[in-house]
Amino acid sequence: MATKNMSTKAQPKMQLVKTTPQVKAKTAKSKPVMVFDKKTLTGAEIVIQALVDNGVDTIFGYPGGAVLPIYDAIFQQKKVRHVLVRHEQAALHAAEGYARSTGKVGCALVTSGPGATNAVTGLTDALLDSIPVVCFSGQVPTFLIGTDAFQEADTTGITRQCTKQNYLVKDVKDLAKTVHEAFHVAKSGRPGPVVIDLPKDVQFAPGPYQSPEDTDISRYQPRTMPDLSKIEAAVELIAGAKKPIFYTGGGVINAGPEAAKLLAEFVQMTGYPLTSTLMGLGAYPMSDTQHLGMLGMHGTFEANWAMHDCDVMVNIGARFDDRVTGRLDAFSPNSKKIHIDIDPSSINKNVRVDLGIVADSTEALRAMIAVWKKRKYKANAPALKQWWAQIEKWRSVKCLSYKNSQTIIKPQYALERLQSALSKDKREVFISTEVGQHQMWAAQFLKFDQPNHWMTSGGLGTMGYGLPAAIGVQMAHPDALVVDVAGDASILMNIQELSTAVQYRLPVKVFILNNQWMGMVKQWQELLHGERYSNSYTESLPDFVKLAEAYGGVGLRAQTPDDLDRVIKEMMKTDRVTLVDICVDQKENCFPMIPSGKAHNEMILSPDAEKFDKTLV
Amino acid sequence: MVRQSLQDKKSVYGAAPVQDPVSSHTLAVIVDNEPGVLARVIGLFSGRGYNIESLTVAETDHTSRQSRITLVCSGTVHVIEQIHHQLxxxxxxxxxxxxxxxxxHIERELALLKVVGKKDKRIEALRVADIFRARVVDSTLESFVFEITGTTEKVDAFVALMRPLGLIEISRTGVAAMSRGKEGVHNGE
Structure with a gap:
């Protein structure tokens, strides 16, 4: 491909006017820090330069024929670290873990064909959980596209529905601005994954570089500032509430630490109770009494009942997911609902609300606090006192209680012991999970007091998410304590990543609650399919201790409750990836639970929960 | 019914909700004319289970490379609002x-109809075409190609009348639409 060197012929008029003076101006201005010491860059070098200019220091990937030029460029520089995973799905999950724990955009690099198709699960996961990720995929050269070439797949076609936006860059002169726009799109508005498909000839072709500052990204500018009149109406409604509840979600986490701070300020200012979705855990300290715990299918009794009986619901950054609402026509039937979301399409999608406000959580909370203060609002103290008294009654049910055992490890007990050890540790603690019963137990029994310290696959429910995500977290926070709470089935879905953890000396702890079952599948089969356990028992699990050792990590096992503390203590001390096989009760189910098609006030409690007094409600 | 109750009891997703009445809406969508944009719009409809009745697209501004997509879609009020926001x-x-x-607003559709026939049928076809203000744009001794513009209903009526008169082929553009009055649909830039 011939170098056009910003030749004006091929460009439409608009671009000519826009870009040419800027490129000239750039050479006159102070030069950006260039990664490669030459005047013209190849497409591959443009990618690296654009990564650096967008603040990327780590990229997770796996090489292959169609991305070799980029790998060659990676080899020749030191600004961007590449982490070699063992499967492309893991590259995406690691990028997600990195993104969620840092608030930055996560980055992945995969090859064409199978590389890209393997990435699809991770992309979809990031889409459903609104995680900012930019994924570069190699593609066969432009002149071979459409010929069923070796390792060719229609990557933009395949990923169109599982990305926020995707691009096929056919001309190297569009490359830099495409990458800059991709980063802008990934992190602006409701964050999400973006794919850039790069044909191999474009990676080789020399082309011009323009910095992010010189790139026009104005076409995508989602609204972040709230409509003030709606904020005033919302605060008035909130102030007049007798039985209020805050229901907050991942949007508060995505909005950044400032949003969490403002949330805490507003919640404490009002004295109202708060419940959080799975994705939103950590936005408000769970150790505070105003936090009722997680809501939804496996949420706490008090949170779900408060949602059902409230008169004003303040949803900030949550999306009325079906795991949260239960039966829609019986969902919080007597409340006025306020919904603050950055995505207009989330408002009135599942639940009709009385007041929908399109805004970034930070801005909305800031505005609400200002209005509350300015108008000198006070909570209705007698009503609130009564409401809290009711909530305390629900709380006294102790819905998370379970019958402990002297001989067999209860999964809940294992997590309680883990929590106890974590809270004593001086290091910063990050938790990731796989998907299933263990995930719900982790959400119920571990305490999250800070945002961005809890990584779980909420929307897509991707088994195999936790280990690679933990690797991404540990890469970003080398001194932190990163624990992947796992199940025996889930962990096997991306077990190969132990090898990555060993290679980069990442001391990730994998805490496996091993019951030899796909626990959540078993639970549904037990409760709803006549105890016909079709294919949910794993007859031939590996020996996790030996497996860890085979990979070069540490393997530990606890078989009785007495082993637990010793094993956890040992786990905390290891300097390598550590697989902890906690042999737990095979029969234990996850409660409380809202059965399908039921409402929040029709939860079933664990048979072990203290006798529930019907007069309470 | 058995299936329904099974779904209620056993699915992790609960039962399907009761549907509200469905109506047809015409949307004008201004997009950047870039590769994949149409696929993105259509994929949204198929991916989320929305119905498209007609879709027309063409570049309307060559300098800024913008296209206008006119969509006729049907759904409950709730679904139409979702389509709007999702787009x-x-x-x-x-x-x-x-x-x-x-x-x-005004809606117009253009259709080409090939009608093959002899004698009375041929004359009748011409007469009906005249009533509908359809133009003859091609003719042989045994056939006509008519061009008709109008609302979807008018075109439907014309097509229905031509059917017994030897209609063998139809090509329709789908709806192009515009609001009445002095306000335009601008992209706000």
């Missing part, structure tokens, strides 16, 4: 207007 959040979409909700 609006796509990166290459600049503006979405629901012409059906935003005051009165």
């Amino acid at each position: 609006g959040r796509l990166v290459p979409v600049h503006k979405v207007s629901n012409l059906t909700l935003e005051g009165t």
Whole structure:
């Protein structure tokens, strides 16, 4: 491909006017820090330069024929670290873990064909959980596209529905601005994954570089500032509430630490109770009494009942997911609902609300606090006192209680012991999970007091998410304590990543609650399919201790409750990836639970929960 | 019914909700004319289970490379609102207007019809075409190609009348639409 060197012929008029003076101006201005010491860059070098200019220091990937030029460029520089995973799905999950724990955009690099198709699960996961990720995929050269070439797949076609936006860059002169726009799109508005498909000839072709500052990204500018009149109406409604509840979600986490701070300020200012979705855990300290715990299918009794009986619901950054609402026509039937979301399409999608406000959580909370203060609002103290008294009654049910055992490890007990050890540790603690019963137990029994310290696959429910995500977290926070709470089935879905953890000396702890079952599948089969356990028992699990050792990590096992503390203590001390096989009760189910098609006030409690007094409600 | 109750009891997703009445809406969507934009719009409809009745697209501004997509879609009020917002959040979409909700609007469709026949049928076809103000744009001794513009209903009526008169082929453009009055659909830039 011939170098056009910003030749004006091929460009439409608009671009000519826009870009040419800027490129000239750039050479006159102070030069950006260039990664490669030459005047013209190849497409591959443009990618690296654009990564650096967008603040990327780590990229997770796996090489292959169609991305070799980029790998060659990676080899020749030191600004961007590449982490070699063992499967492309893991590259995406690691990028997600990195993104969620840092608030930055996560980055992945995969090859064409199978590389890209393997990435699809991770992309979809990031889409459903609104995680900012930019994924570069190699593609066969432009002149071979459409010929069923070796390792060719229609990557933009395949990923169109599982990305926020995707691009096929056919001309190297569009490359830099495409990458800059991709980063802008990934992190602006409701964050999400973006794919850039790069044909191999474009990676080789020399082309011009323009910095992010010189790139026009104005076409995508989602609204972040709230409509003030709606904020005033919302605060008035909130102030007049007798039985209020805050229901907050991942949007508060995505909005950044400032949003969490403002949330805490507003919640404490009002004295109202708060419940959080799975994705939103950590936005408000769970150790505070105003936090009722997680809501939804496996949420706490008090949170779900408060949602059902409230008169004003303040949803900030949550999306009325079906795991949260239960039966829609019986969902919080007597409340006025306020919904603050950055995505207009989330408002009135599942639940009709009385007041929908399109805004970034930070801005909305800031505005609400200002209005509350300015108008000198006070909570209705007698009503609130009564409401809290009711909530305390629900709380006294102790819905998370379970019958402990002297001989067999209860999964809940294992997590309680883990929590106890974590809270004593001086290091910063990050938790990731796989998907299933263990995930719900982790959400119920571990305490999250800070945002961005809890990584779980909420929307897509991707088994195999936790280990690679933990690797991404540990890469970003080398001194932190990163624990992947796992199940025996889930962990096997991306077990190969132990090898990555060993290679980069990442001391990730994998805490496996091993019951030899796909626990959540078993639970549904037990409760709803006549105890016909079709294919949910794993007859031939590996020996996790030996497996860890085979990979070069540490393997530990606890078989009785007495082993637990010793094993956890040992786990905390290891300097390598550590697989902890906690042999737990095979029969234990996850409660409380809202059965399908039921409402929040029709939860079933664990048979072990203290006798529930019907007069309470 | 058995299936329904099974779904209620055993599915982790609960039962399907009761549907509200369905109506047809015309949306004008201003998009960047870039590769994949149409696929993105159509994929949104298929992926989320929305219905498209007609879709037309062409570049309307060559300098800024913008296209206008006119969509006729059907759904409950709730679904139409979702379609509006889901379209609006796509990166290459600049503006979405629901012409059906935003005051009165004009809709036009163009159709070409090939009618083959002899003698009386041929004369009758010409007579009907005249009533509908359809033009003859091609003719042989045994056939006509008619061009007709109008609302979807008018074109439907014309097609129905031509059917017994030897209609063998139809090509329709789908609806192009515009609001009445001095306000335009601008992309707000």
